[in-house]
Every structure is written in structure tokens, then in C-alpha cells.
Amino acid sequence: MHKKAPLPFIGQKRNFINHFISVVNQVITTDGDGWTIIDAFGGSGLLSHVSKRCKPGATVIYNDFDDYHVRLRHINDTNRLRQKLAVALANSPRQKQLSVTVRASVLDCIAGFDGYLDWAAIGSWLLFSGKYATSLPELRAKTLYNTIRRTDYALADGYLNGLTRVKRDFALLLSEHQHNPKALFILDPPYVCTTQGMYANKDYFGMVEFLRLMRLVRPPFIFFSSTRSELVDYLDFVVENNLEGSDRLAGYQRISIDAKVNKTAKYEDNLIYKF
Numbered sequence: 001m002h003k004k005a006p007l008p009f010i011g012q013k014r015n016f017i018n019h020f021i022s023v024v025n026q027v028i029t030t031d032g033d034g035w036t037i038i039d040a041f042g043g044s045g046l047l048s049h050v051s052k053r054c055k056p057g058a059t060v061i062y063n064d065f066d067d068y069h070v071r072l073r074h075i076n077d078t079n080r081l082r083q084k085l086a087v088a089l090a091n092s093p094r095q096k097q098l099s100v101t102v103r104a105s106v107l108d109c110i111a112g113f114d115g116y117l118d119w120a121a122i123g124s125w126l127l128f129s130g131k132y133a134t135s136l137p138e139l140r141a142k143t144l145y146n147t148i149r150r151t152d153y154a155l156a157d158g159y160l161n162g163l164t165r166v167k168r169d170f171a172l173l174l175s176e177h178q179h180n181p182k183a184l185f186i187l188d189p190p191y192v193c194t195t196q197g198m199y200a201n202k203d204y205f206g207m208v209e210f211l212r213l214m215r216l217v218r219p220p221f222i223f224f225s226s227t228r229s230e231l232v233d234y235l236d237f238v239v240e241n242n243l244e245g246s247d248r249l250a251g252y253q254r255i256s257i258d259a260k261v262n263k264t265a266k267y268e269d270n271l272i273y274k275f
Helices: 014-027 046-054 068-073 075-088 100-111 119-126 136-140 170-176 207-216 231-240
Strands: 036-039 059-063 164-166 183-187 221-226 253-260 266-274
Touching: 014 046, 014 221, 014 253, 014 266, 036 046, 046 059, 046 183, 059 170, 068 075, 075 100, 075 119, 100 136, 119 136, 170 207, 221 231, 231 266
Parallel strands: 036 059, 036 183, 059 164, 183 221
Antiparallel strands: 221 266, 253 266
């Protein structure tokens, strides 16, 4: 079982996996037969992958809105580009800004590459944590560093095996299972207050979408958030003021861990659940 995504993905919940497994086992005490687990904002597929490995009898729906499966299909290309860039960066100090000459060589290497360009991976090799680029023009506008991965990525054969992969509007997907008591909602949206730039569709989750989501949330659910999203404050506000949905949210439980973006930026990540 993978406990981190095979390829870089901003916001993957690898630091929460053990807690996540524990909560899933509390919600579903069997092998999952008869249950449906809906990973409504599938991202890297890590939560779907872990859910299926923990509950093999369950139907696990992975909403691959960002087409992560395409990135997995091109791991060989990604490794090939990494190898080329490693040569270009061989004499450049790690964690240091690239010289003008090396920078030009790196950008030329990417521009001339004849395969698939995985921008999340490329960003992790050339930018500090928390920074990203989604195209060559964006990358050219950034300060580049030698943060390249030292080894190739392992092939991810079987990573998505057993999952029901879809690409659908989250509200329609959740609505179909709204009244099924044996449907567990896993919710890890790109919150309004956080960076959404690395998502394939940068406009698909805003304030209106957040409110649409909250009208659909009911137990059992597992919600992920951080202090950057203010979700906990929102939940408390709804419950304390007895607003619509307060009965579905009251009594939620929370697990918190400290997370770091880089040496200077950190925040609190939360796993919120009710069943």
C-alpha cells in the first residue's frame, strides 16, 4: 500500500494517512462490503488508494478531476526528463539559485523535450516548496534553484487498481449518494482561501462551490482542512448559531497536526470527521 502519492501533488495527505486509516476503520468495521466510499476531490488518488486497500469490499469512487492518471501514465517520460536535467544541474550546488548559464541550459532542455511535461514534478525539481509553475512561460518568470530529485520515480502499476475512476462535478456525485447511510464522503477540496493554481481547472472551486458542498455534507464524512481555509471557524459558526446544517455538523471530531510549506511557512492541518 502506498502511503504517499507516486508523483508530487500539492496538498496530498501523506502526513495524515495513519490517522485516516484509523478513522476509516472506526466508520467501517468490516471489509467494506456494501459500502461506497466517495473521494469527491480525488487529487492524487492517495486517499482512494488507501481506502480500497483498507476496505477491499467497498466500492471506492475516485473523482479524478485533475487527470492525475495521465501523469501516472507518463512516469517514464518524467523520469527521462529528470535524468536530462540532472546532467544539466550536475555542477550546480543543491538548494542554491541557478547561474544564468545553467538556468538557460535547464530551460532549453525543457523546451526541447520530446515527451510529456509534468509541471508539478518539474516545479518540485526547480522551485522551492510552496512555489509552482504550470507552463514554460510561468517557469521562465520564476527564480530557479537546484532542488532536483536524486532518483527516478517508481512506476505506479496497480496504484489505481480496483477504483471506480470518474471525472464529475462534485455536487452531482455527492447528491447521488446523499441518502445512502453506507456511503462515506471523503472531502478534501481546494479551499477558497488557499492556493488553487496547481489544480487542472483553476476555477472549479470558489465560494459558491464551497457553499454548495456544505449543503451536501452529512455523516459519515471525513473532511480535510487547514488553518488557511478557516473551515473549523465556519463549522463552529454554523453550529453555535443553529444555522442550516448544524444538526449534520454538531459533534464533529478533529485531529490536528502541524505542517510546513518550507523553512519559514507553517500551518495547522486538520482531519475533521463525524459518523
